[in-house]
Amino acid sequence: MDDKQLVLVCCLLLVGIRLTVAQTCLDTGNFTTNSGFGRNRDNILTLLPTNVSRNGGFFNASIGQGPDRVYAQALCRGDLDEEDCFTYVNFTAHQLISSCKNQKAAFSWDGNIPCLVRYSNEPFFGVLALEPIQEAINSDDISDAASNLTLFYQMWGELIEAVATKASMGSSRLKYATGVAEEIQALMQCPPDLSQSDCLTCLRTLVRRYTVCCRYYQGGYVETPSCRMRWDLYTFFIPTADTVRISLSPPPSDSPADSTNKTSETIKDNKKGISSGTVAIIIVPILIFVAIVAFICILLRKRKKAKQEMNNTKDGLESLESLQFQLKSVTKATNNFSQDNMLGQGGFGAVYKGRLDDGQEIAVKRLFHESGHGDEEFKNEVMVMARLQHRNLVRLKGFCLERKEKLLIFEFVPxxxxxxxxxxxxxxxxxxxxxxxxxITEIARGLLYLHEDSRYRIVHRDLKAANILLDKEMAPKISDFGMARLFGADQTRDDTRRVAGTFGYMAPEYIKHGKFSVKSDVYSFGVLILEIISGDKISHFRNNGVDLLTYAWRNWREGTSLNLVDEFSRGTGSRNEMTRSIHIGLLCVQENDANRPSMHSVVLMLSDASVSMPVPSTPAFIIPASTVQPEASSSSSLLDHNSDRFTKNEVTISTLDPR
Structure with missing residues (x-):
């Protein structure tokens, strides 16, 4: 068995161990249902999302007294904004509540969800914890991506150490760092209440663990409750000015003083054979030459790869030549992508308003070079949208693929x-x-067209309010098909290793197992219905500490559905339509995808009030009833100004109203 096979066996063993320790419910003791500890745990986890998002992405707190005291912590990845931080922590906290039903300690720092949520019956703020460790790998072989492994591992080691050092030197509010070395991307983070030395110790422990486990693979992550490291060969964060950057550089040549010293030593030792100075004179230029050649080879390889990817994209779009725009015409139409013409900006790019020479108004989606929205996604969006024609889908007018620019040109929706x-x-x-x-009705018709009535069966995979455009008559048009998938005529579902989308709108089977189908879109549509009715965003809705789905379900079950309706529209229309729409929304967000209606049934139920509807069961991701206690209905009863029941970093706080 060679070294590589031995490392593979070790890595498989470690992955096997990970499958047992990745369960975040820790075996440190149990509590009974409806106990004081249980109520405190549920209350503190429910309040974490609001407070961590308002406090810069990190929040420590404790609640209760004596054996019922619960300590909790939430930490968001350093590049998350307030809204995403709230969404991720909210989702993770509720998952812990439902998964760890009676364990007194648990943590979750999942590789696909960029936040840490942790609670315990023992104080742990600022305490280094190296166990349990969990890891995962990108199983592609590193030799497929790196032609010179020696040079690669040298760069990797330098980058990882630099990022770990920078992360540990962060402030009391943020210990987070990213780094880039050629194609290598790395990210490390510790809770900021950890000391610099403990953070560095923790990160170096993870690096050693990964090196033993999985050094022959193209990426992965390792994490404990006290730190996290991740690296890969693709961009999974957006580099900033603070990102550590390491590039290949030739070894420094000897200074004149060193040369003089070596010459003196050579004169003294000229009777002993070839001197060390002579060896240096021979070896140093060779090393410099080798380093320069390796650097040039890597640059050429990257350039060739980028050119090949661009050509592959162009090859796939040859059949759509009539839709190609010239870059100069798009640049002119948008006044060279002027800030004054920018309509909006997202994670993948910005959208600009433009006017062509013939007076036609257009919207131009300009993808960021480092957005992670690659050639396949670009080609996918063009190929899908070029074949779709429906009044409730935004119309693609063309695309541009020149130099490094990837541009999508759409009809302008005012x-x-x-x-x-x-x-x-x-x-x-x-x-x-x-x-x-x-x-609501016209979005449903647009989805029905995608799922059943077009020439292809298409799953959108990112249906949300931000991807619904409104024309001058307020008619909706579904947009942004970068993540859409085409299904075969007989295909009903598919799966993916790369779960992408917007939390809150993603169906449970997609988040947990990467499985998606037309019923995944139905789930997203159900969330969207409830947002449209309430006027509140799924990630922001808070009413007595519960989320939007929970609130809608409880009111429907109690016969008070109209409590969900936005006050601005409550008295302006049919109460039967409102109640029926809420019913349909709850049917769409069922946990079991088989229980969700098809879009054909949804359109029928929306258009014909005589159609009977099944009774919905409990929605997915609902907060258990035990999370909201009677005494927590207002902030003052739970968090009195003179009470020490809830503390942040051991300091009493008083403003914790859930939003």
Missing amino acids: NSSLDQFLFDPIERQRLDWDTRYKI
């Missing part, structure tokens, strides 16, 4: 996106009930 109206306290007043019901 009223921006649905989220700009729905979640704005002023603009939402323009959405009376009839307008909202029209939007």
Whole structure:
């Protein structure tokens, strides 16, 4: 058995261990249902999302007294904004509540979810914890990506150590660092209450663990409750000015003083054979030459790979030559992508308004070079949208693929996106009930076309308010097909190793197992219905500490569904339509995808009030009833100004109203 096979066996053993320790419910003791500890745990985890998002992405707190005292911590990845931080922590906290039903300690720092949530019956703030360790790998062989492994491992080691050092030297609010060395991307983070030395110790422990386990693979992550490291050969974060950057550089040549010293030593030792100075004179230029050649080879390889990817994309789009725009015409139309013409910006790129020479108004989606939205996604969006024609889908007018630019040209939709109206306290007043019901109905028709009526069966995979555009008559148009998948005529589902989308809208089977189908879109549509009705975003909704799905379900079950309806539209339309729409939304967000209706059934239920509807069961991701206690209905009862029941970093706090 050679070294590589031995490392592979070790890695498989470690992965086997990971499958047992990845269960985050720790075996440190249990509590009984409805006990004081249980109520405190559920309350503190429910309140974490709001507080961590408002406190810069890190929050320590404790609640209760004596054996019922619970310590909790939440930490978001250093590059998350407040909204994403809230969403990820909210999802993770509820998963811990439902998964760890009676364990007194647990943590979750999952590789696909960029946040840490941890609780315990023992104090752990600022304490180094190296166990349990969990890891995962990108199983592709590193030799397929690196032609010179010696040089690669040297760069990898330098980058990892530099990023670990920088992360550990962070402030009391953030110990987070990223780094780039050629194609290598690395990220490391510790909770900021950990000391510099403990953070560095923790990160170096992870590096050693990964080196023993999986050094022959193209990426992965290792994590403990006190730190996390991840690296890969693709961009999984957006580099910033603070990102550590390491590039190949030739070894420094000897200084004149060193040369003089070596010459003196050579004169003294000229009777002993070839002197050390002579060896240096021979070896140093060779090393410099080898390093330069290796550097040039890597650059040429990267350039060749980029050119090949661009050519592959162009080859795939040859059949759509009539839709190609010239870069100079798009640049002219948008006034060289002027900031004044920018309509909006997201994670993958920015959208600009433009006007062609013939007076036609267009919207141009300009993808960032380092967005992670690659050639396949670009080609996918063009190929899908070029074949779709429906009044409730935004129309693709063309594309441009020149130099490094990837541009998508769409019809201009004047009223921006649905989220700009729905979640704005002023603009939402323009959405009376009839307008909202029209939007719900027409989005359903657009999805029905994608799923059943077009030439292809298409799963959108990223349906949300931000991807619904509104024309001048407030008619909705589904947009952004970068993640869409085409299914075969007889295909009903597929799976993926890369789960991507927007938390809150993603179906449970997609988040947990990477499985998606038309029923995944139905789930997203159900969330969207409830958002349109309530006027609140899934990631922001808070009512007595519960989320949007929980609130809708409880009110429907108690016969008070209209409590969900936005006050601006409650008195402007049919109460039967409102109640029926909430019912349909709850049917769409069922945990079991088999229980969700098809879009054909949804359109029928929306258009014909005489159609009977099944009774929905409990939605997915609902908060258990035990998480909201009677005494927690207001902030003052749980978090009195004179109480020490809830503390942040051992300091009493008083402003913890859930939003």
